[in-house]
Amino acid sequence: MTAEIICVGTELLLGEVVNTNGAYLAQQCAQAGLSCYYQSVVGDNAQRLEQAIRTALSRSDIVILSGGLGPTEDDLTKETAARVMGRELVTDEASRRWIEEYFAKKGVQPTDNNWKQALVPEGALVLPNPNGTAPGVILEGEKARIVLLPGPPHELIPMFEESVLPYLRKCGPGVIYSQTVKACDIGESRVESLLMDLIDAQSDPTIATYAKPGEVHIRVTAKAESEKAARKKIKPVVKELKSRLGAHIYTTEDSVTLERAVVDLLLANRLTVTCAESCTGGLLAARLIDVPGVSEVFKSGLVTYSNKAKRRLLGVKKSTLEKYGAVSEQTAREMARGAAFLSKSDVAVGITGLAGPDGGTPEKPVGLVYISCSVKGEITVKEYRFTGSRSTVRGAAVSAALVLMRRCILEYYSKVTFG
């Protein structure tokens, strides 16, 4: 069974509002086992809206529309859908009473156009709206169904969950369930070539890769009659991914971020951590501190942006800065060593680089970053060459630092080797 989503509103066409309803409805359809091949946005224009509904009805079993159920003149969705389906609009008594009650509660007098919201296409299923005055509507045609929902997310979401989802479950053939396996310290093309035969042979479960800064996510998706059955189909695929990608996989849980995985690794090994940041200027600390519960492992961090701060706070030698420069392997090494010593942390990370836009030279171009990681005094330093804007370089450096921390801790403790 196929579904199609049409979001109605000139504010969407002008880009004044990001279409979060589209993403929400798509996710819900996927989880309800409906295949969704098209999503579209149209403005508050009767002719174009009618055309969009006709096109959708010609190719999909269920057409879900959001928006345009308000009381004003440019709210046309209900009228247009009724016309396409050949239905008259009639007053729904329950909706009329609800509107009356709703305004009485607020101590406000309804205006004439508010009563327009009690009109529904004849023969429709009317969906109550506990958070607003526009009822939702389901219209069952001979070949296809139309679902009309209000645009504001705080009205749409509860209505969808309470009224539409139970309805769709009765129509649909089963569920689609996805699990994301997250890998790092490896590029997307390398992941793809390691998984090429699986990707080529896929039908159900399917496998798709997504590149993220410093990471690759691999999504495994299965269709089945229940979530339990879908999980069962996914399990052996995840097992196979684990055996192929080994230590590159840092989690098989959707909700675990890279920083969460690093904090968990620190917690598991009872390690404290600190960082000394130059070009990233606090971004690594900020990302670690985004993990609730990080206070067990993170006590303090330093932003040492000037050379003087690197010397005074971290004890980087003047001679090192003069001979090799602030952006050098040697400075990065001394930053990690100094930060570990100062804070008495088990793990210390140093980051120094040129984020740009100015300051690059042929030998040391913008994007050159050195990251050091000390684990109980064993220091690793890596050179990176990132591209892009100042904030892209800084973001990439932070992701790389998390990846390096993970690798250094794993190698220190378990002598894991990375392919």
Place this chain on the structure above:
Amino acid sequence: MTAEIICVGTELLLGEVVNTNGAYLAQQCAQAGLSCYYQSVVGDNAQRLEQAIRTALSRSDIVILSGGLGPTEDDLTKETAARVMGRELVTDEASRRWIEEYFAKKGVQPTDNNWKQALVPEGALVLPNPNGTAPGVILEGEKARIVLLPGPPHELIPMFEESVLPYLRKCGPGVIYSQTVKACDIGESRVESLLMDLIDAQSDPTIATYAKPGEVHIRVTAKAESEKAARKKIKPVVKELKSRLGAHIYTTEDSVTLERAVVDLLLANRLTVTCAESCTGGLLAARLIDVPGVSEVFKSGLVTYSNKAKRRLLGVKKSTLEKYGAVSEQTAREMARGAAFLSKSDVAVGITGLAGPDGGTPEKPVGLVYISCSVKGEITVKEYRFTGSRSTVRGAAVSAALVLMRRCILEYYSKVTFG
């Protein structure tokens, strides 16, 4: 002239990613004076994508597609658009060299599928991608044009601004020009009430307000036959806004961020700055360091997450922490004082608060944040009560700290008063 937007990607159809590109492109088209009546989303499926492109070409002058330019097998946009326009794919030498360079810089070997990204439809205008390996493409047909852009926003946005926008401006029938006046230390409803008569009377230029964390942006937009003529229409409106909002306005330039304005203020007064962050954990330092040229004013910063770090690094008194707690006006005050002393900076900011999700009490709920700002030893402390998730609270605290810094510096030097 009409434009139409097609966003390509199964992750969009599944609702796993919110379509922010759609909103961004729509906004840009509107600002460039293009009318946009349709937006759609299709998955990585050649047949449906082809149908979507054909439909769009039949009704719009410019069709903008985002996504599906990657190196993998399910990236089909370029191939499909070339087929629809009857073009062969040929290697673009500049793109091939850029891909070579890009991988060489990273010290990584490109895989075979990476070279696919250097293929472009013959006769296409090729748009460079400084932040990735997929070039953009403009294809001019007899009746309509197709623009192909990469999906990742950090690649799409710079490419759009640097290459597509100048191209669209040449195609369009006139210009729509906007200028943003940015205010802080004032709420959106207060701004609206101060400007109500202007907003009500508006037709051209139009005035719209947008609430941002810690700020209110007021966009003034005019239509005219040239950018110069549009600027001339906007000028008196901006002057009026300045006289009504006074010191709340921190810039009338689109490109100036709040952190840039604060850094400029520090530079103008020859002040150095430092910060001591607890719950924001480096985010304020990171945001200041995002400003190029900040090294003149920012030398070092501290992330003091634990009580011990607050005592040891900043000299916050043990008795203060015991009597008032880490999240208190007194601790915030001592943090700013200690940070100023340690780093010998003219301006020092301390932030301590409860970002959640856990750890709140009835007296000290999640969202309670104290921010202190010392200007040459004069310390101001303010209490804030933010709502939302851990990252929302942290982001709001950083914005509030920038606003407080600005106010404290302005008041110290010029005795400006805020309405």
